[in-house]
Amino acid sequence: MTRPSARCGSPSPTRRYLPTVSGDLASQRGSFQIRRRRNSFPPASSGGSGSFFLLRSCDKFRPSLELDDLGHGLFTQGLLDAMDARDGRLAACDTSFAAAVRDRMEELQRRHNVAEPQRPSLGEVSGACFALFTDGFLNAGRAAPSAYATPAAALVKCPVCGRWNEKINTFTCRECGRDNICLRHQDEATYLCADCVAKARVEAQLKAAEERARRDREEAERKAEESKRKAAREVEERNRPAGTQSIIRVGEIEVALRWCPPGTFMMGSSKSEEGRDDVETQHQVTLTKGFWMGETEVTQGLWKKIMTQGLWEKIMGKTPSSFKSGDNYPVESVSWEDCQDFLRKLNAKAPVAGFKWALPTEAQWEYACRAGTTGPYGGTVRLDDMGWFASNSGGTTHPVASKMANAWGLHDMHGNVWEWCQDWYGTYSGGAQTDPSGPSTGSGRVIRGGSWCDDARDCRPADRGWCCPVDRDDNLGFRVALLPVQ
Numbered sequence: 001m002t003r004p005s006a007r008c009g010s011p012s013p014t015r016r017y018l019p020t021v022s023g024d025l026a027s028q029r030g031s032f033q034i035r036r037r038r039n040s041f042p043p044a045s046s047g048g049s050g051s052f053f054l055l056r057s058c059d060k061f062r063p064s065l066e067l068d069d070l071g072h073g074l075f076t077q078g079l080l081d082a083m084d085a086r087d088g089r090l091a092a093c094d095t096s097f098a099a100a101v102r103d104r105m106e107e108l109q110r111r112h113n114v115a116e117p118q119r120p121s122l123g124e125v126s127g128a129c130f131a132l133f134t135d136g137f138l139n140a141g142r143a144a145p146s147a148y149a150t151p152a153a154a155l156v157k158c159p160v161c162g163r164w165n166e167k168i169n170t171f172t173c174r175e176c177g178r179d180n181i182c183l184r185h186q187d188e189a190t191y192l193c194a195d196c197v198a199k200a201r202v203e204a205q206l207k208a209a210e211e212r213a214r215r216d217r218e219e220a221e222r223k224a225e226e227s228k229r230k231a232a233r234e235v236e237e238r239n240r241p242a243g244t245q246s247i248i249r250v251g252e253i254e255v256a257l258r259w260c261p262p263g264t265f266m267m268g269s270s271k272s273e274e275g276r277d278d279v280e281t282q283h284q285v286t287l288t289k290g291f292w293m294g295e296t297e298v299t300q301g302l303w304k305k306i307m308t309q310g311l312w313e314k315i316m317g318k319t320p321s322s323f324k325s326g327d328n329y330p331v332e333s334v335s336w337e338d339c340q341d342f343l344r345k346l347n348a349k350a351p352v353a354g355f356k357w358a359l360p361t362e363a364q365w366e367y368a369c370r371a372g373t374t375g376p377y378g379g380t381v382r383l384d385d386m387g388w389f390a391s392n393s394g395g396t397t398h399p400v401a402s403k404m405a406n407a408w409g410l411h412d413m414h415g416n417v418w419e420w421c422q423d424w425y426g427t428y429s430g431g432a433q434t435d436p437s438g439p440s441t442g443s444g445r446v447i448r449g450g451s452w453c454d455d456a457r458d459c460r461p462a463d464r465g466w467c468c469p470v471d472r473d474d475n476l477g478f479r480v481a482l483l484p485v486q
């Protein structure tokens with residue numbers, strides 16, 4: 001069924017601008033825009049010459065029909081069908097297009113039995129006029145700004161590439177402040193323009209390079225400073241007199257050390273030495289690095305200080321020593337393994353840069369014991385002046401440092417308690433040695449120096465003994481050394 005919807009030219013406010021002058025209906029979803037035009041339309045291909053053609057749904061005072069089945073007007077349907085025939089696109093509205101619309105409308109009227117025919121009319125408009133365009137039409141027409149004479153004022157020019165865009169398709173870069181930039185130049189992550197992003201990237205690279213250079217420079221300075229310090233230390237060590245004292249504080253306890261400079265000495269005993277054993281084959285030993293040797297044997301006081309919280313406190317009380325005589329007595333009844341435990345703790349509690357606390361090697365021990373002398377008892381022939389042994393001890397240990405020190409200020413290198421060394425016990429090779437550290441394996445660890453219950457011959461610098469690493473005895477203690485790490 002059909003009914004009149006409006007009459008063109010009637011006083012009712014139903015006159016409409018139709019989106020049909022020219023355009024792409026497929027993209028009509030956007031808002032329509034009215035733009036003021038001058039006589040520059042349509043393009044030459046439309047057949048017009050500077051004229052503007054207007055396709056109306058009907059003549060003045062003729063009815064315009066709605067078709068209920070379609071849900072909209074007869075003219076609209078004719079228009080859509082005619083455009084479909086051109087794949088939905090229309091370059092320009094011209095006479096042939098108007099004829100196609102008219103043919104289609106006639107066919108629809110026949111099919112719907114419309115009594116009063118409605119015919120579209122095509123008229124030429126001259127002079128200034130308004131035209132209605134869709135957003136889609138304006139955006140689709142690349143050549144629109146010039147060919148269709150959309151006013152330049154309505155478009156903005158991209159400062160990056162010079163392209164003209166509608167304002168809505170541009171952005172302002174908050175970094176450089178430039179306006180009207182094409183959206184395609186916008187960085188997805190930062191929303192800045194590509195130029196600013198590139199600039200930031202270059203700046204970041206420069207900064208990273210500067211940072212690298214600064215780190216390299218600091219590293220080089222650090223290395224130079226370190227080698228300078230090392231050289232200065234070497235000079236200092238060369239010039240430091242043997243026996244120089246150094247005090248290391250461990251809590252309230254002071255550990256006194258004596259400097260043993262690098263040097264060469266004869267290790268072992270000559271065949272003529274009284275009381276010697278065959279295992280003391282004399283040979284030359286060079287120690288290339290100086291080291292610090294404990295001035296005394298480790299005391300019961302120091303042991304307790306370092307080993308609190310240790311196994312000893314739980315199992316054996318404050319001190320493992322058999323002679324519970326006092327803090328100033330040498331600790332004894334400690335195994336080689338116990339000593340390693342003590343040294344681990346001492347290194348943790350009293351670290352010294354460039355050095356480690358350790359047992360001396362057998363060669364270091366004998367070198368320190370001789371202190372530059374070659375005789376049997378540190379340069380004297382009177383052991384009684386220098387150490388506690390069977391003849392003078394009264395069957396017990398004695399406070400450390402109560403006898404005369406050797407030439408380098410070291411006490412009790414002879415007697416009082418035997419002292420553990422780091423090395424496995426083995427036979428001397430006989431040849432000259434540099435920095436020897438004993439066999440790589442063995443069953444006994446070297447002990448040196450003799451003790452309160454030994455004869456004088458066992459207290460000679462060259463005398464050698466050994467015990468299993470787990471052995472404990474009331475005449476066996478140790479002395480710490482502070483050895484250079486490199």
Ligand SMILES: [Zn+2]
Nearest residue numbers: 158160161182
């Ligand atoms: Zn651009």
Ligand SMILES: [Zn+2]
Nearest residue numbers: 173176193196
């Ligand atoms: Zn920018």
